[in-house]
Amino acid sequence: MDNQELRIAGSQKLQEIREEEVDLDQLLTRAIMKAQRLEHRHKLLRLLAVALAAGSGLLLALYATH
Structure with a gap:
């Protein structure tokens, strides 16, 4: 290979590496x-779990008072 061919091969390899980086x-x-x-x-599910627990606690409190 002469210098021109080596330069072309090097440029092609460099382009392949850049594409892989992208x-x-x-x-x-x-x-x-x-x-x-x-x-x-995950944060939304934790908020939902807290809301459900609070709702359950409220229902138990209402049930216990009646």
Whole structure:
């Protein structure tokens, strides 16, 4: 291979690496977004559990007073 062929092969390999980096960045971004959504869902589920527990306690209190 002469210098021109080596330069072309090197440029192509560099482009492949850059494309792989973009793919990895996209995967990482998606993973972060999914983790944030799961964390948000977890917080909402905890609030729902607290609300249900409070509602159950209120119903028990009402039942006990009648």
